[in-house]
Each structure stands twice: as structure tokens, then as C-alpha cells.
Amino acid sequence: MRQNISAFLAIILSGLILTSGCGKDSPNKVNFDRKVMLENYANNIIIPTYQNLKSKTDSLKTAVDSFTVNPSLNELDVLQNIFLNVYRAWQLAEVYELGPAKDVLLRSSFNTFPTDTTLIGSNLRSGSYNLETASNFKAKGFPALDFLLFGLAASDAAILDFYTTETSAANRLTYLTDIIGEIKTKTDGVLNFWQNGYVETFKSADGTDVGSSTSYLVNEFSYTWELTKNPRIGIPLGKKSLEIPLPKKTEAYYSGISVELAVLNLQNIRRVFIAEPINGTVQGLSLKTYLDELGAEHNGQPLSDTILTQFDLAIAKTELVPNPLSDAVANNTTVVNVAYIEIQKAMVLIKNDMPSAMGVLITYQDSDGD
């Protein structure tokens, strides 16, 4: 028996020496600590992003309070502008739908569009509504604010009437305040969670399995990009309606800043990839440096380069789409389609190549493999 074992081991060892001895040019070791990467994301990227969102929602709350006290054109204007800034800040935070944000369904609560104007109307007239129920997802959040602050009438003066002289004006004001109150409460809650211990939980789940932080981050990263591809651009463009455009399905339909929001969202995904803080310079370990360390390739090029090039192309083509998107999907189809195709190309790289190179499981469903 001993002879058998030594013969067996000899064969294996010679095999090993044969193969490992030849690997001079290829990297011999993957030097990457996912824990350090996760810590970088948590402390330098995610928390500052939520802090930024919080400071904007705080001003939104202040603005709606003074609008309630003094509903004037001037206050309405302030409120509208602050709202748009909050909506912009949300594009940077949307991608982190994991941990505390996932627990409170932040994305669906804040940004289910198109909003249901009929439901908003019946809610506020009756005065009895529970904003927490799933059926009210499409009657609250930013899309509802977009309607209530920009969509009630053609002019600001006429919009102001809806909060002063029109029927149900007081109820409407309360509804507006309640929606903003919910946004502020949820934002505060999520930030609070991150600042009080969640970072530790986040970085200690440093595997690549279902439920690990890297797996969540990678999944949400590509899913958020997909949200720009489908609901933000594809659906209004008619990709699910046999090419009949559906302009009303755009994000921020009433204020008309859809293209700007889409560009901000895509740019932010690019920033997340290289771990660039919202105000600051790139630092520390990122998804990009992870791919580089793994030596991931695409058609013989570093995968991370291919991804960045395609990101830049997709962003550039989206920037060319004229505002408002609701108009462009009907009258400037070609330009929108070009942007759409470039976004889709990047989609394949980040949904397919990136998780595959990292060995990250891309499904949340926990089942056995063989």
C-alpha cells in the first residue's frame, strides 16, 4: 500500500512541477482583500452618498414646511429646485439597495414610476392613506413629488392655486408634506444604520456566495444599470410595446429632467466601479482593481478597460439625447436608440463577464449546483 501511495504522489508532484514551473509570465498570486475593498466602499463611498442625500432631504423638509406656512410663488420655486436636487442626489444612492436600504425597500418606496396620478388624487381627497402599503408605492416618492410640484397645471401660478384656493388644497399640502416626511425618515434611518454598526456587518460578509456583500454589490451594480436601460429609456422608447413610444412612462415626466437623471445614474455607476467618492478622488480597492488583480480579460484586453470604454461611450451617447426624453422617444428615436444600444452593450459586460470573472453568484436563489 505504501508503494502505491508514493507512486501516486510522485505522479501528482511531477504534474505540478511541470505546470507551475512554466507559469513565469502569468501572475502567481491574487493579492486582493475583499474586506478592505468593502470597507473602502462603506466608509468612503456609500456613507458620504447617503450623507449627501440626507442633507438634501433635510432642506426639502425645511422648504415644504415654509411653503406650508407661506404658500407663495417664491416658496414654490424654492421647493421645486430643492426637490430636483434631491432627485439628482437619489441617482447616486439608488445603487446601494442592500442591507438597511433593502430592508425598507428604499428603491421601490422612493422611485416607482410612472406615478399613479389618479391614486394620488383619491388618496389626498379621502385623507386616509397608509403610505407604507405596497399598493401606494406608485403614489409616493419622487415621481409623486414630480407630479405634485410640476404636473398639476401648466404654469407655476396655476400649480400654486392647487395648494391655496382649489378644492382639497389643504389635503394636498398635507399629502405633499407626508410624502416628503417619509422620504426624510427613511433616508435618516438608512444612514443611521450605516453609521452605527452596519459597516462591520457589511465588511465581514466578505465571501462571494449568495448573501455576501460582494455578491450584493455586484448584483445591484448591474441591476441599477439595467434600470436605466429598461424603465428609464427602453420602456418609454417602446421596447416592450412593439416600438410604440410611451412618453408618459419616463422618469421625471413632469419636470422633464429625465435625460439628466439617466446620465447622472450612469455616471455614478462608473464612479462606483472605480470607487470614486462623490466629492473626491479615486482611492483604495474597487471592483475595477479587483478585476485587474484577477487578470480578467475580454477579447485579449483587460476586462476593466473594456468596461470603462463602454461606460464612457454609453454616457456620451446618452448625453446626446435632447431634453425632455418624453419628446425624444417619439420624435428623435434614432438618437435615443443609439444610446440604448450602447447601454445594452455595457450591460453584458457587467452582468455577465464581471461576476463570472469574480466567481460571484449572480442569482439570489439559493440552490445546489453540481
Place this chain on the structure above:
Amino acid sequence: MKFKVLDNREFERSSLSDAFARIQRGSASAWSVCRGMSYGRLGTFLTEQTSITPLVIFRILFGAVMLFSVIRFAANGWIETQYLEPTFFFTYYGFDWVKPFGVTGMYLLFALMGLSALMVMLGCFYRIFSVLFFLTFTYIELIDKTNYLNHYYFISIVSFLLTLVPAHRSFSLDVLRNPKLELTHIPGWMIFILQLQLGIVYFYAGIAKLNYDWLVNAQPMKIWLPSKSNLPVIGWLFEYVWVAYAFSWLGAFYDISIPFLLVFRRTRGFAYSLVIGFHFMTGMLFQIGMFPYIMILLTLIFFRAEVHEKILNNIKSAFKRTAVMLSLSKQGAGTRHPSTPLRVTATHGYALITVLAIHFLIQLLLPFRYALYPDNLFWTEEGYRFSWRVMLMEKAGTCFFYVTDPKTGGTDEVSPSEYLTKHQEKMMSTQPDMLLQFAHELETIYKQQGIENPEVRVESYVSLNGRGSRLFIDPQVNLVAQQESFRHKDWVLPFEESQRELALNREEKF
């Protein structure tokens, strides 16, 4: 099922060697193989009476681990996610009639499967419940291709083989009910077929690893191992590239050599320690559920009867206080004189030999059917399943379906997630036969929406063993016009030359 399990009364009529002798006297030349066997050493080996205990232990362990697996499956909520949540199921070619049963039906089916496993373990109405276990398990596996796992296929096969052997005729409730049933010895082939089946699984899994990616590129280990570097104690090792090579090579050596190391008594102890080490390691690294434990337990069948008798005695002493065990402990090895040899009629002998010959012929040939198809097996997956190709590739896909109304020329883009679960989508994205099935499902859906002759195309990208994603299916082809068959699917784009060049460039680096 056509073939009846050996019936007690019929066993009395003649011994299996008589059956072999009759077969041999028969004029049909097709039986020449058997003729040789009955004279040769192999024939003696197959018909020689041997202790029934290894078979009994196998039955108990198999029943127990299956019962546990059924409970685990249900407890994980997988009945819900795999069989109730999906609205569309990817049936196997030729098995379109296999359908899930709805909530009550599926839970009852799983309950029946669990009960069958329990009854197999206890050896209670074994003849009925061994067949029921095989049928329920196989039916459930046939419902949806996306759930295919090699180890499910393995369980189907083992449960089939168990329907052919009298594993209940010692240390069982059946013997308790009818002591006349008890056997102390059985012909050697009844144990040999199980050993052979296990040996085939390992050996074929091993030769499947003898490919370029596995041996020269250490793929997919080079991708999978670094992702496990956070594991305690040994995790740091996985950051080294040489470890990926070591795992690939050792894995191939292990699979190919283990059947032989288990057969010979001198190497068996060492081999079994390898079995334990290998399966615990893979169980820790990869999400493969019960498979490692099933293999560790069932591989015991290679050990001699004495070892199994010790296990049996341990089981007896562990449960000796229970009333049933008091009666049961009188059964089993060493407690009685050898029983009269198991007898079988000529008809049953013929039937058994035919069934087993066909079964093992299929087992030996099926894994090589891929050679009948052009192009790269890992890319097209034509002839991939049912061949013990285990954990061989890191393959991921993303696909966009396009449905066109030829009347207006308008096209819809369909994300599969609108109709499939995440798991189904993931499985479908890399396998052409499933992409085709889904295209036909979209045809049905759009016809229901009033579009007369929808055309369905797919833009799909697949990344194989770290090569980066490439176009997989010809995006110009209207899949509605394509039908499933065993022929090569020429709308799967060829595994490109450039990929091979890429591999060659890499090779130069070594």
C-alpha cells in the same frame, strides 16, 4: 414498470446459476456473452453467494440520506421556488407530458417520496416503496431541466438499481413481518452492480476532466478558488495560482483512480480516506448540497462484508433498548445459519440480465455521444448532460429576446425575467435547447395576445471559462422556425477560431 422485482415464491424454484445455465443452453447467439460469463471467473464472481449485509447497509444509508434530503429540500422552501413559483417549465425532449401538479399535488408528491425513502430505509414493503421512490424522484427531476444536477441523475439510477435487488431481506421490517423472507447470502452481482455504477461515475467524471481548459489553464478552478479566499484556516492558499493547478490535477487523478483504489483490498483504506477528504473539501468550497455526504456513505459498498457487519452491530447496539430493535437484532449476519440460496426463475434471470446489460451499455456509451456532434462540447452543450461532467466550467450568459410582429414590423424586447425565475434564466442563458424552448413559449404567449405569426430572435452572449462574453446564437435566425431534435443546432454560432487563437497565445506564456 415491466420488470418485476424478484418475488419470494419464485425465488424458490431455481437458483440464479441455474438460470445462467439455461441461458447458456439456449441457442440464441445473443447470449454468448452470458455463456462465457457462466463458465469464466467473472461468472463465478457474479453468482457466488456472498453476505447480504453490505446491501442491507447500503439500503439503510441510502434511505436515510434520501429522507434527510427530501426534508432539507422542503425546509429550504425549494418545492415552492423550483416547482410552484415558475409559470413555465423546461421539459426534457420526449417528456413533455411530465408536468408539475400544483400546490397540494407537489407537496403530496414530495411527501410520498419522503415516505418511500423512509420505507426503503426500514425495509418495510420494500418492493413497493423502492419502486415508488424511483418513480417519484425521477418524475420530479423530469419536470424542469433547469434543475438538472449530475447527482440527481445519480440518485435516480441508484434507486433504479435498488428496485432490482432484495435489499430488504435481512434486518428489515419485512423480515420481521415474515421471517421466512430472511436471507443471509445473495449472489455477488447484486453488490457488484452498485460498485460498478459508482465506479463509472467516478471514472467518467475523471476522464471528462482531461481537457485543455482543466489541465492547462486550470479553469474554472483559477476563477473559483480565489473567490473562496475568505475561508478560515486554508483560505489564504486559494490566492495562489499553483493551488488552482494542484486542485485541477489532483481532482482528475482522484476521479480516475479512485474506483481502482477502492476495488483492491490493499489500497481500500487509503482510498476511502481520500474519498472523505475529497468530498469534505468540495463540500466546503462549492454549493453542492448533500452530494458529498451521499458519496461518502454509498462508497462504503466497496468494503468487505466483515466491515458492514461491524456497522450493523453498531447500529444494533445504538438502538438496542427499543422494542423493535430487540426483535430486529435477532436478524442479520452471524445470528443464523446460512439460508438456502436465493432462487430465481429462468424468465426472471433473462429479464434481469437483459435489463442490466442494457443499463450498463447505456452508462458506458452515453457519455461519449458528444463525439457525434461538431464543435466544442462546452460551448454547444450537445451531449453534455447525463455524462458525469461535474463542475467543469464557469459559464455565464445574458440574453435579450426579440419578438417581431411581421405585419407591422414592430419588435418587442423581452427580458426572460418577465417570465422565468432567476434560476431558470441563469440556466437557460447558456444552453441552446432551453433558449429554443423559451422562444417557442414566447411564440405561444404572443399568439395569445393576438399576434398571428410572431418571429422570435435572441441576442445572447456567453462567457466560458473566463474568455469574455461572445455572441452565442445567430441573432438573425427566427427560432420559431426551428424545432428541437437530436441533430446539431446549426444556429448556435461556432466556438470561434479567435477563441482558439486566444488560447494558443496564452499557451505560449507557459
